[in-house]
Amino acid sequence: MNNIPNLPVVPKTMSRFISCVLRWKDLFLFFSSLDTCGPHLPILESINAKVGERKNYEIVWIPVVEEWNGKEEKEFEELRSKMPWYTAKCSCLRKSDMKNPNVCDLWDYEDKPILVVINSYGDVKNANALPMFEEKGIAAFPFHTAGN
Numbered sequence: 811m812n813n814i815p816n817l818p819v820v821p822k823t824m825s826r827f828i829s830c831v832l833r834w835k836d837l838f839l840f841f842s843s844l845d846t847c848g849p850h851l852p853i854l855e856s857i858n859a860k861v862g863e864r865k866n867y868e869i870v871w872i873p874v875v876e877e878w879n880g881k882e883e884k885e886f887e888e889l890r891s892k893m894p895w896y897t898a899k900c901s902c903l904r905k906s907d908m909k910n911p912n913v914c915d916l917w918d919y920e921d922k923p924i925l926v927v928i929n930s931y932g933d934v935k936n937a938n939a940l941p942m943f944e945e946k947g948i949a950a951f952p953f954h955t956a957g958n
Contacts, residue, residue, distance in 0.1 A: 831868070832896070834930045836952065838869045838939070842923035844885045847873065850923050851892060853940070856948050858895055866930065867952070869895035874919065927953050 838861070840847075840854060854869060861867040871893060875882050878899075890897050925943070927936040936942065939953035 832870070835866055835868045836930055836935075837926075837928045838867065838953075839926040839928060840869060840871045840923065841874055841919050841926070842871070843874050843921065844882060844889065846923050847871070847889050850940070851889075853925075853943055854893070854895070857943070857951070860948055860951050870898050871895065872898045925953070 838857060858869055873886060923940060924938040925940045926934060927939050929935050935954040942950045942953050
């Protein structure tokens with residue numbers, strides 16, 4: 811996965827063989843702040859239901875937080891408890907880092923949730939599938955852009 815930064819992915823109960831689990835999968839990387847995550851859970855749930863039919867897809871939520879403290883930890887755990895998919899809690903990825911041109915160019919995150927679709931080779935197939943989902947719903951699955 812040459813285009814994916816090295817993020818510590820943490821599933822609900824396992825932690826050792828995650829890179830093996832995700833290595834050859836197509837990924838839906840959901841970047842959001844803690845306060846913008848909740849309204850998008852129904853979208854992720856419908857994608858997760860579709861993904862459940864196929865074994866080569868996984869969803870990973872990557873919360874973007876400026877600084878992890880007790881309040882954010884608690885909110886993160888509450889949100890995470892509602893999610894059957896993987897989460898990547900990365901203290902090195904802060905809101906201010908997302909304004910960094912290098913990170914912005916890679917993910918195009920501007921304080922609004924995005925759903926990046928990456929194939930098993932690490933190629934970005936859609937830099938933000940949320941608008942496509944909002945327009946066509948789950949029928950747009952696997953949410954690849956026209957050129958992909």
